[in-house]
Structures are given as C-alpha cells and as structure tokens.
Amino acid sequence: MAIPVIDFSKVNGTGEERARTMAQIANGCEEWGFFQLMNHGIPEELLEKVKKVCSEYFKLEREEIFKNSAVANTLKALAEKNSGENLENVDWEDVITLLDDNEWPSKTPGFKETMIEYRAELKKLAEKVMEVMDENLSLPKGSIKKAFDDGEGQNAFFGTKVSHYPPCPHPELVNGLRAHTDAGGVILLFQDDVVGGLQILKRWAMD
Incomplete structure (x- = not known):
C-alpha cells in the first residue's frame, strides 16, 4: 500500500478540493503518521x-x-x-x-x-x-x-x-541505518532522489 501523496498547494484553495486535501492530510496523520508533500512551496x-x-x-x-x-x-x-x-x-x-x-x-x-x-x-x-x-x-x-x-x-x-x-x-x-522512530513533533524529510532506501512501517492501532 502506497503512502499518501498530497498536493499541499490545494490547502490554499477553496471548496471541495480543499476539503478533500484536508481530509487526505488527516488520514495521513491518523492512519500513517507519515505522508509525502508535493507542491510544498x-x-x-x-x-x-x-x-x-x-x-x-x-x-x-x-x-x-x-x-x-x-x-x-x-x-x-x-x-x-x-x-x-x-x-x-x-x-x-x-x-x-x-x-x-x-x-x-x-x-x-x-x-x-x-x-x-x-x-x-x-x-x-x-x-x-x-x-x-x-x-x-x-x-x-x-x-x-x-x-x-x-x-x-x-x-x-x-x-x-x-x-x-x-x-x-x-x-x-553492517545493516546501514537501523530501524528507528524519529524524535520530535513535526519531521520534514528531504530524501535523496538518486539512491533510495527509505522504508516506512505502518502500524494500526488495536481497539
């Protein structure tokens, strides 16, 4: 399953398009804790x-x-x-x-x-x-x-x-970079687009 990819420029819009974008961000926060921003400025x-x-x-x-x-x-x-x-x-x-x-x-x-x-x-x-x-x-x-x-x-x-x-x-x-959780409130990650390797682990909360 792909991580959410969000066109961040649309939060500056109005109407249904902005509402959908806000909902996508909410889903990224609640279900993933991670999302990719496009057109971030x-x-x-x-x-x-x-x-x-x-x-x-x-x-x-x-x-x-x-x-x-x-x-x-x-x-x-x-x-x-x-x-x-x-x-x-x-x-x-x-x-x-x-x-x-x-x-x-x-x-x-x-x-x-x-x-x-x-x-x-x-x-x-x-x-x-x-x-x-x-x-x-x-x-x-x-x-x-x-x-x-x-x-x-x-x-x-x-x-x-x-x-x-x-x-x-x-x-x-050696394993390279170990699995870890970033410390901090809001983390903005600028990944190298030549050599990949970033992996995200999605966890679901159990009721």
Whole structure:
C-alpha cells in the first residue's frame, strides 16, 4: 500500500478540493503518521543547491573524519577478525545537526548561505503543516506550535539534521541505518532522489 501523496498547494484553495486535501492530510496523520508533500512551496532550485552543497561538504570536510571514526575503525577490526560477527547497534551514517547559532563549516563554498535559506523555508513549511493540523483537530490557529514552545517565550527546538551514508567497505557486516522512530513533533524529510532506501512501517492501532 502506497503512502499518501498530497498536493499541499490545494490547502490554499477553496471548496471541495480543499476539503478533500484536508481530509487526505488527516488520514495521513491518523492512519500513517507519515505522508509525502508535493507542491510544498520550497523552490526546486533551492533544493538542488542544498543537495549540491551538502554533497560537497561531506566530501571536502567530513570524508577523512568519518574514515577515522569509531564506527569505521570498529568495522575494520571486525572484518580483519573474520569471525562471522556483524556490527550491531550502530548506524553507518555521518551526520551533523544545524542550528541557528552553530559554528558553520568554512571550506565549502555557499554552504552557510544555502542552508540558512533552506532552514527558513523549512520553518515556514513546518508552521503551515502545524496550522493545517490545528484546523483538522478543530483547534485555534497556532495551538500545536504553542504546545511545542516552553511557555517562557522560547521557541521550540528547531534543528536540521544532515545525513550522509558513505560507501561501506564491508556492507555484509553492517545493516546501514537501523530501524528507528524519529524524535520530535513535526519531521520534514528531504530524501535523496538518486539512491533510495527509505522504508516506512505502518502500524494500526488495536481497539
């Protein structure tokens, strides 16, 4: 069964078309907890720039660091041991998390400017998604966003996780990225459209 695919531009419309779109989003939230957005408003040109600068960043500034990381060294030792064991409880992943006040990479041209612009677009989209959820739940506009804030004038945590999955020298010994549940209230995922692999597990609640 395919996950719901929703034309998000139609929430700005009126009448039956908008009502159907709102119902599709409600179904995605209630039955899946996941849905794909089309026409979400983030410019395609910006998304292409994000892919470009992130790829360059991991190549220029992270490749050697990951090769000497604990997970890479552990996998190397396990392969040399040749015991038939697999590398458990780890992810073959290099990752950084961007915040508003983090120290920005300095060697990758355009990385900071592109990712600041991208984060601004993500924030706008997340707030729009939450407003749609407010409406579907018959809550006042801004209720979900307010619930994520701490009540003392501080905004909810807003981080942008950037993940890279380097070629693995011994893929038979590691599972890649383990099954997991994302932590957070609203997760917006921009998946690589060249190398797939994303899987979603749908669970039905039992009455």
